[in-house]
Structure formats: structure tokens, C-alpha cells
Amino acid sequence: MESFSFKSRDLSGLKYEDLKAQMIEDAKEALSKYGETLNIRRGSLQSLLHEGSDVPVQRVRLIYEGGELKPTDANRLERAVDALESTVPGVEVMFQ
Template identity: 50%
Template sequence: MEWETTGPRLSRDVSFLKEHPPERDAPPGAEGHPLWTEYVRYREARLAELEQGTPAKGPLRWEGYLDLRGQFIRGLLFEQLMVAKLRADAALPRSQRQWLRDFNQPRIETHVGMTKADLRFADVLVIEMKPASGQPPRMETFSFKSRDMHSLDQNALRTQMRADANGALRYYGETVNIRRPGLEGLVRIQRVRLVYEGGSLKPSDVKALQLLMKALNGRIKGVEVQFQ
């Protein structure tokens, strides 16, 4: 019998898999990882097929699974793309900017820890380096979301976008306590921008989306929703 216990894959033996459920061999910290629940589902699906006698493969170990999945995380790429766009925008003369028109000289910081209810990391914090005299520097935060919203019905879309906007405001808006060394302290965030990835992930009906955007942007103060 092949156990494959040292290779990248686990055995396809049902009794072995049952005796070694994912949580039993989980390395420290794995169970808190965002991909862990997906990994557990993957293991369960593979085990179910093997139990039915389907000639399935032995599943990947957690380490290999994590490494593989980590190379194709869409949200991470979108975030990198947006940060690059913001940096390019910041370098333009103010009148030509698309995103950062309200800043004289914007400085862009990424993954900035801030506490309100609990510790969260804002994707981007923009700080005014040349505030008008006597004024505290303007600060804005950005939250990027790579969410497939193409097939959501109108109420589901509304509920999702409201939850995202409320969440962005709660964690990265109003008054926050910045934890990044050198920037520490209580500051007022003038505006939170919630930016969704567009393209094929965007809802396809323009009118439906526009109605929601109008309602969100017109009626939730301090947060602005956009599609890229």
C-alpha cells in the first residue's frame, strides 16, 4: 500500500484520511488562515469521492495547497494595481489627477495599522504633506475589493455594498488611531474610498448599479464607492 506520507500528496486510503483529518495535522496558525476553511472543504470533497469508490487522487497537503493558492490571489493583484495607479496619480500635477485632487502633495502609505473597534490595516492611507497653514493635514483611506458581483440580484448587491461601505467607514473612517511608527496618533479621516474591481466582476446593468451608487454616495457621509 502506498502511503505517500512524505510526498506533496496524502494517501488516497480512506481509513488513513479519516484518521488524519486536516485539523489533526494542522501546523500552528493554519486554522486561522483565510484559506483554511477552503482547504478543509477540499479535503472533505476528496474524501467523499474516495469513499464512494471514485478513483480520485490523494489530496494535497496544507503547505502545498497554501503555496499554490497563494500564487493566484486576485485581490492581492488588484491591490497592487491600485497602489501603482495612486502613486502615478500622486506624481501628476494636481489639476490632472483623477484620484488625489484634494491634495497638494500626497504621500501614499500602504497597509497602515489603525485601531477603532479593533486593529485593522487600511490598504492605503494618503497624507497631505503640505497642509494649509494652521490646518491639520488632510487624510484619506482607501479600501480595495475584488468581489464577483456580476450575478447578484439587486437587493443582494445593495446589501453587500452597504455592508462594505459601512465596514469601510467603521474601520478606516471618521476618527482612527494610527499605529504605524512615525505616524502614531488620533487623526480625522476626511474620506474613505471603497474601490471595487470592475471589468467582468462588475454588475452588468448600468442603470441598476447607478441607482445604488447614487443612493450610497449621496447618503452615507464620509465614504465614497467607486468601480475601477
């Protein structure tokens, strides 16, 4: 199972340290809310679950809105994403 956390946040004007801190905070929040295990309660899905209603989450995807909200400096953004993924394992970052 994968889970998704969508963020519409203006990251375009943040300096590197602020960008990294915001993204790490977002990743930790996404992992705490949507990671580890999820309890599936929907009745229509119960027949698909063989081991009960607690399902392990393999990956959390943190998806930011792109366009004008995305940082323009690709190097700064790549460094922040690398720092996030090494600090908060299990969270993958994407921009749309």
C-alpha cells in the first residue's frame, strides 16, 4: 500500500535552510499521519484484506504543487529533497 500527501505550499522564495526545514517538517507530518500502518475500515475493501484491517504502508509520497510555487533553483531544490529523503526515510518527494 502507498499513501499520498498533497501540499499546495509556496516554496519559491525560500532560502535553502528554510526550504529544507519546511520540507522535512512536511515529510515527518506525512509519515506520522499516513505511514507505518493504516486501518482500513471501508466495508467494500474488507474482502480484499487477508490479514485484518491494519495494512502496512510501504511508501508515503509527498506531492507538492509545482509551477510558480516550486523553487526556481533546481540545485537548491535537489539538495533539499536529498536532505529530506535521508532524514525521513520512507517518504518520496514529487512535484506536479
